[in-house]
Amino acid sequence: MPTEQQVLQALSVVEDPDLHRDIVSLGFVKRLALDGSTVSFDLELTTPACPVKDELKARCEEVVGALEGVSRVDVTLSAEVRRPRPAGEIMPGVKNVIAVASGKGGVGKSTTAANLALALVAEGASVGLLDADIYGPSMPTMFGTHAKPMPAGEDRIHPVFAQGIKLMSIGFLVDPDQPMVWRGPMVHGALSQFLRQVEWGELDYVIVDMPPGTGDAQLTLTQLAPLAGAVIVTTPQQVALIDARKGLKMFEQVKVPVLGIVENMAYFVCDGCDKEHDIFTRGGGRRAAEELGVPLLGEVPLEGGVTTSGDAGQPIVGRDPDSPAAQAFRKLAREVARQLAIRGMQNQPAGDSLSMTWQS
Amino acid sequence: MEIADGVTPQGLGQDGPDVLLVHWSNGHEGRLGVRDLRLACPCAQCVDEWTGERQLRSEDVAADVRPRKIEPVGLYALSIEWSDGHSTGIYTFERLAQMCQCDACAAPAPPDSRPA
Numbered sequence: 010m011p012t013e014q015q016v017l018q019a020l021s022v023v024e025d026p027d028l029h030r031d032i033v034s035l036g037f038v039k040r041l042a043l044d045g046s047t048v049s050f051d052l053e054l055t056t057p058a059c060p061v062k063d064e065l066k067a068r069c070e071e072v073v074g075a076l077e078g079v080s081r082v083d084v085t086l087s088a089e090v091r092r093p094r095p096a097g098e099i100m101p102g103v104k105n106v107i108a109v110a111s112g113k114g115g116v117g118k119s120t121t122a123a124n125l126a127l128a129l130v131a132e133g134a135s136v137g138l139l140d141a142d143i144y145g146p147s148m149p150t151m152f153g154t155h156a157k158p159m160p161a162g163e164d165r166i167h168p169v170f171a172q173g174i175k176l177m178s179i180g181f182l183v184d185p186d187q188p189m190v191w192r193g194p195m196v197h198g199a200l201s202q203f204l205r206q207v208e209w210g211e212l213d214y215v216i217v218d219m220p221p222g223t224g225d226a227q228l229t230l231t232q233l234a235p236l237a238g239a240v241i242v243t244t245p246q247q248v249a250l251i252d253a254r255k256g257l258k259m260f261e262q263v264k265v266p267v268l269g270i271v272e273n274m275a276y277f278v279c280d281g282c283d284k285e286h287d288i289f290t291r292g293g294g295r296r297a298a299e300e301l302g303v304p305l306l307g308e309v310p311l312e313g314g315v316t317t318s319g320d321a322g323q324p325i326v327g328r329d330p331d332s333p334a335a336q337a338f339r340k341l342a343r344e345v346a347r348q349l350a351i352r353g354m355q356n357q358p359a360g361d362s363l364s365m366t367w368q369s
Numbered sequence: 370m371e372i373a374d375g376v377t378p379q380g381l382g383q384d385g386p387d388v389l390l391v392h393w394s395n396g397h398e399g400r401l402g403v404r405d406l407r408l409a410c411p412c413a414q415c416v417d418e419w420t421g422e423r424q425l426r427s428e429d430v431a432a433d434v435r436p437r438k439i440e441p442v443g444l445y446a447l448s449i450e451w452s453d454g455h456s457t458g459i460y461t462f463e464r465l466a467q468m469c470q471c472d473a474c475a476a477p478a479p480p481d482s483r484p485a
Contacts, residue, residue, distance in 0.1 A: 232443040264445035264462075362380040363441035369386060 010078040013041055016048055019072045026061055027351050032069070039087075048073050049083035055353065056213075057088040057133035058346035090134065090213040091353050099204050102211040103137065105237040105349055108230065108265070112252025114221035117273040118242045119147045120319050121309070122218035124335070125240070127326040128342035129214050130173040137168060137175040137215040139207070141230055143199060144220055146180030153322020157181060161208040168207055172327055177207045197229045204233050214346075223259045231263040238268040238349055240306060245272060245293035257301055268348040269304035270294055271341060274311040278333050285310070304348060307341035310334050370397055370474050372466040378447075381439060389436070391465055400471040407434045407451055409468060410458035 011019075021033040032038060032052070041050040052069060054062055070082045092104040100106060109122040119142065126138040140148035149155050158166040158181050168175040179199070209215060217234060220226045230236075239260045243253040253270060260267050272294025277286040298305035309315075312334040318325040326335045373395070382390035389406065391399035407430050410416075415425040431453060438450045442459050450456040 236444070262445075263443050265443070363378060363439070363447060365381050365383070365439045367436040367438065368383060369435055 010043065010046060011048075011076045013043060015076060016041060016043070016050075016073055019076055020069060022072060023065065023068045025065070027347055032065065046078055046080040047083065048076075048079055048081070049085070051085045051087050054086065054088045055091050055350040056346040057090075058129055058343045059088065059350070060340075060343040060347050062086055088133065091350070099233060099235055100209055100215060103209055103215045103235075104213050105353075106215045106217060106235050107268070107345065107349070108217045108219050108234070108236050108239040108260075109242060110219040110227070110239055110256050110260070111221050111242045112223065112254070112256040116221075116242050116244045117309075117315075118221060119151065119218050120315060120324070121240075121242045121271055121273060121338075121341075122216050123148065123151045123319065123324040124315075124326045124338040125342055125345065126174050126214075126216045127172065127324055128335075128338045129216075129346070131326065131330070131339060132342055132346070134213040134346075135211070136173075137177070137209050137212045139203075139215055139217045140176070140178035140180065141200065141203070141217050141226070142220045143179050143196065143226060146178045147319075148176060148178040148218065149180040151319045151322065151324055152176055155181065158207075165206050165208045168209065172323065175209060175212065177203075179203065196226045200226060200229050201233055204230075223255050227259060228263070231260065231265055236265045238266045238345075238352060240268050240271060240345060241303075242271045242273055243294060243297060244274045250293060250297045253297055254301060257303065266352055267303050268345055268352070269306035270298045270301070271306050272297075272308045275308035277311045304344070306344045306348070307337055309337040309341070370399065370466045370469045370471075372463060376466075377444075377462060378465070381447075386435065387433075389439075391469075393466070397466075397469075397473075398471060399465065399469040399474075401465065401468060402470060403436055404430065404432065404434055405468070405470070406436075406449065406460070407453075407455070409464075410455065411460070411464070412455075412457040414455075414457060 017033050017038065020038055021031045023032050024030065025032055025035060028035060037053050039051040039053045052066060066084050066086055069084050073079060073082045090104045109118055109125065111118040122138065126136050129136045138148065140146045152171040154169060154171050156169045158169055158177065161167045168177040169181060217230065219230060241253050241256045243250055257267050275294060279286065294308055295305050310333050312332060314329050314332055315325050315334045318328040325332060326338050329335055376393055376395045378391050379394050380392040384390055387403045389401045389403055393399060408425060408427060410425060416423050435452045436449045437452055440448050442448050446459045446461045448456065448459055
């Protein structure tokens with residue numbers, strides 16, 4: 010029978026393919042126990058949506074199983090999402106705030122945000138979704154709820170719980186038929202209040218559905234929300250890519266890491282055959298990602314079910330989990346979680362003590 | 370100081386009544402005279418938005434101007450509320466590094482003429 014030390018040594022050859030370090034020095038191996046010829050331990054990853062979790066588990070079983078005197082290896086997968094930056098005053102219990110943005114409207118940004126949130130839940134994470142599209146909030150429709158948020162204490166409100174996520178939208182607070190007419194300073198005030206007064210509680214991820222474009226509202230959000238990263242949604246056409254570039258530049262200026270690009274409406278799968286039809290030029294997203302030097306996080310097919318599901322109040326990841334689009338969103342969620350985990354390990358976030366009162 | 374990508378302030382401090390200390394993640398200990406910071410305010414009131422010409426003159430700022438409160442702005446900058454009531458300037462980390470007045474960085478960089 011091996012010693013604990015020998016097991017750890019055997020495990021130290023298993024490397025996390027993204028973080029390029031071995032799982033022992035990364036602190037992933039927890040609760041190691043030896044009982045006769047049985048070795049059991051937890052493999053605690055940095056996200057439940059880790060795309061290589063099964064592969065890592067199999068490698069662990071292989072190397073420990075090869076030790077002399079081991080007949081059985083029990084690996085339990087768990088996850089503890091890490092916080093890439095210290096908790097601040099806004100959304101203190103949220104570990105990662107992710108912005109979903111686009112340079113222009115109509116590319117499926119809100120659909121992507123909603124499905125990304127649901128896909129992260131499906132991977133086992135606790136998730137919130139903030140609909141910050143103050144001009145045209147769409148989450149109440151997509152999640153089929155017009156519930157009024159409940160007050161939490163004097164001047165705070167609870168998000169609405171819908172389909173496994175905590176949801177907050179400006180659409181819950183105003184009459185759905187009332188157009189939002191906001192001047193610049195009002196936008197800043199409203200968003201700031203919105204960010205401070207929602208009681209999110211403890212969550213692994215909050216997805217922020219940004220308003221389209223790169224104006225006042227976007228700048229306010231990037232300055233106030235503690236963003237861990239941004240995902241930019243685009244479509245294959247050249248004009249959409251020009252706008253994606255603008256979005257990317259905005260995040261660069263305010264030092265929010267761009268996790269990558271999602272190409273929406275990348276191809277069309279008809280219901281009669283499984284052939285992938287290219288409606289627009291194929292590979293536009295990949296070319297844009299290469300050109301802009303960011304990862305291509307996913308390609309989501311154009312599928313009738315995506316929009317009808319959204320309009321019917323249940324995004325496709327929940328409504329038709331086996332559809333190609335739902336599968337593409339699941340893959341996207343794992344890729345986003347992976348990029349966040351990589352950056353969380355590499356980044357040197359600004360310190361939490363950048364607030365001070367001057368002593369005269 | 371030139372800062373590489375990803376170098377960020379890890380903490381702030383005070384040395385006497387008029388020097389702001391910035392502890393950088395690369396180990397650099399930055400020093401900034403607070404009046405020079407006030408004079409270098411990059412906001413649209415202090416610097417003409419179109420021409421980039423500085424509107425704020427040295428004689429407009431009291432010798433004993435002090436910060437009241439300093440807060441982070443997103444992941445890239447600090448905002449300072451001043452004893453003269455001014456609070457609209459956003460000082461990017463990059464700019465704070467450029468302006469560093471510690472012995473190693475020697476003389477202060479000339480005030481940038483463009484708003485950040």
